Amino acid sequence: MINGAILIGASEAQGDSRFDAVDPSTGKALDTSFSSAGTDSVEQACALADAAAIPFADLAPADRAAFLEKIADEIVAIGDDLIVRAMAESGLPRARLEGERGRTTGQLKLFATVLREGSWAARTIDPAQPDRQPLPRPDIRLRNISVGPVAVFGASNFPLAFSVAGGDTASALAAGSPVVVKGHPAHPGTGELVARAIQRAVAACGLPEGVFSYLPGTSNELGGALVADPRIKAVGFTGSRGGGLALMRIAAQRAEPIPVYAEMSSINPVILFPAALKARGAALAPAFIGSLTMGAGQFCTNPGLLIAIDGPDLDAFLAAAGEALTGSAAAQMLTPAIHDAYEKGVAALAAHNDVTQVARGVAGEGVNQAQGALFKTSAAQFLADKALGHEVFGSSSIVVTVKDMDEARSVIASLEGQLTATILLDAEDEPLAAQILPVLERKVGRILANGWPTGVEVCHAMVHGGPFPATSDGRTTSVGAKAIERFLRPVSYQALPASLVPAAIADGNPWTLPERVDGVLKLS
């Protein structure tokens, strides 16, 4: 079922340049060598995507919904081979990957629901007013259409839910955009299995083959050529800040600049308010360490910063957190490169003059294992060195001690944009939290109370986004129903003959969409 091919539309090809999948728990190559796609593959995939763009965007929403559901079915039909391969390539445990498969198919089904509900189309009608003075008003209608073909870059840390058929692909296909995936080299077999499932779904639904192509590869040139191709009209990316910035630069330098939706970097501040710290600091500590070390800390929403008032209550919290971390097992990381970067980031903090090490987790016995790390510094020191606010991807966090919550507010105001902020508070902390909340709102995409930021619900009200550099576009989310909006743009139609009016905005509302008529919202 896996042969290392490049999948371009309905075809497959083997490339001369090859790379191996690596098992991070051994550092050794797995079976099968994989094609590194070249610029010729980019050219072919983009030509097919361009040819598919109009018919795919013009599908009735129910037909695109059925296609998304078919992809979900085909992924489930791969069976345990998918889980076994993903375990070998990512080092992630079975339960996590089975859950992630459910999340992946759940996302596809959510967008099928979104398509059938129909608000995405933004059906808007301002009827003609032929008798208006001084000038008559023509009939004007608006609908959203796909922006065109989308390039998707999968993430290493979610080999299913944020990769080949992950959130970016699902939302782009939902919007009616053909997708060209640049496969992540950390899980090429997993990627190929899923890509073949999508390829089968395209065929089963009788869609133009260019709706989906899959380009595995290791080179930055491959990704760069894909983003630079004039037929690509938007980009979805989840990964490092450096990678995201590079794609943003390429996109901005095109003859036609295009939007890049890059989810890049976040340290997800946790603010531990005084009453909660006093009443239950020690009890919160193990849960904090649990969130920090879950999945070897390899979540975009990992809590990499905790802010609390210095004093005996915080000392108790730190003692309990240190104890929990000291007993926490090392965990397999996704790739040797991620492990190296983690080790370097932790070493830099450990060697920093103004940073104290609180505790380390148990050292790993195998290769590429994350040993948890907790550090401490003061607000003054944190504010003096911007590097202390940079993400260390993995299970490392830094506690910033403040004199009072005014100083906490200053620390928050100094932060770059974040995916999440967590507030841990008791009832008597609420007036203090009310003062800090407006500052947080302007820094993050999601604020959560008395929970932990790891764990991102796929739902209608989710924002997995936030101001730069959490993402490249803080007006959007990459998780949840609103992710489809990234790949849509509005078009107006004025006084068109009835035969030319698209179904989405035709008289009689054939797709039974919610609509806005003369500014008044109506349910279908």
Add this chain to the structure above:
Amino acid sequence: MINGAILIGASEAQGDSRFDAVDPSTGKALDTSFSSAGTDSVEQACALADAAAIPFADLAPADRAAFLEKIADEIVAIGDDLIVRAMAESGLPRARLEGERGRTTGQLKLFATVLREGSWAARTIDPAQPDRQPLPRPDIRLRNISVGPVAVFGASNFPLAFSVAGGDTASALAAGSPVVVKGHPAHPGTGELVARAIQRAVAACGLPEGVFSYLPGTSNELGGALVADPRIKAVGFTGSRGGGLALMRIAAQRAEPIPVYAEMSSINPVILFPAALKARGAALAPAFIGSLTMGAGQFCTNPGLLIAIDGPDLDAFLAAAGEALTGSAAAQMLTPAIHDAYEKGVAALAAHNDVTQVARGVAGEGVNQAQGALFKTSAAQFLADKALGHEVFGSSSIVVTVKDMDEARSVIASLEGQLTATILLDAEDEPLAAQILPVLERKVGRILANGWPTGVEVCHAMVHGGPFPATSDGRTTSVGAKAIERFLRPVSYQALPASLVPAAIADGNPWTLPERVDGVLKLS
């Protein structure tokens, strides 16, 4: 009422560096010299805007709506002085400016309606599911908030409707964003009158003074410093392609890149289908010339390109168009610089080896007058020289002759992004138009049938936007109700205590907003 001041919050100041307003009909300076704001003014205005951002964004929608209506009232209260000054500075006639004043106050009132209707807030609630397996779902809510302070660059060609209190300012204020306007030097007295009206409205509504500042000036450095200021979070611009691209570059190079909404360049293709050409080509010609020469052609939606099949029917159309243009009076242009650029653009077309001049309008007798120009070329020649597709701002248009509608489609496919496309067709043209429509949809923001692109309705279904370079962000519109979306971003709130939940998403829906609950849209 005009003294040439810089208006920063509630204060005013005179700058040492000065410039004059010029009457384009004489080329001479008008009374009053105006301050050129410097970077110290940018610093002060942005500090005040930043301080105002949270309280202004947190206003109840009805209060922000009342503020917009108060601005409209204050503009009307200026009385005829505003019209007289705008006439002197722009060379535009009284009726046009009175109409534009109505459009300006109408836009402000439209956004007041939009605010009260409430869809802008995107109230979305996914209630908790405490018993869900394997994990409970927390309560998650979403609302839109302002992106933060916005820099607005007024346009020369709409000294009221796209300037100090124009569409960008109205939609940004509606979103809850404080606004810092960089005043256009072509109409500084008009700008100051309107800026003082907004300043009075801020005071009358008891809002923080930083909600609005006005920085007149002539230098690119002023605008650059404003866009580079870290407290500015988005930019609205209407003007030249060069100007828009310069602001896009500055915004992209910031430590925190921000969105620039620049409306820049469009030649607004008109496609004259064969049956309509045959049946009523000669009758359409005078209306085409009317749209071309209206307001000296100084509209973003001016029809700068017409595509039709070569032959006797087109010859008849061109003869009638030439006759209409030959009799059309010269018209005053907005500024000497715009007139110079128009003259250069027309001269380049006239001297082009592959372009034929069809007709010119009557030569002007005063200074800075536009003499209309109509040219002709073939599809092959048009496709061979990209420069022929560049905008000549003013009453100049080029007719591209094609062999058949397949070639017309190739010409359309070669175009850059456009604000509008116009299709002139009869019933028997509809099957041909149905084939071309999907190509047009992917190139433009608005498609209109059997009308003329000049004249942009301010309504709910309007898109005054389009792919690059028509605008810098084809997912948006700068005219109509949806313009507010440019200055909003979503934030999620997870499991917040009731006392901390913002009113927009509080239990009981205190603002009676339309809402989405568990994915289901409900009217308030």
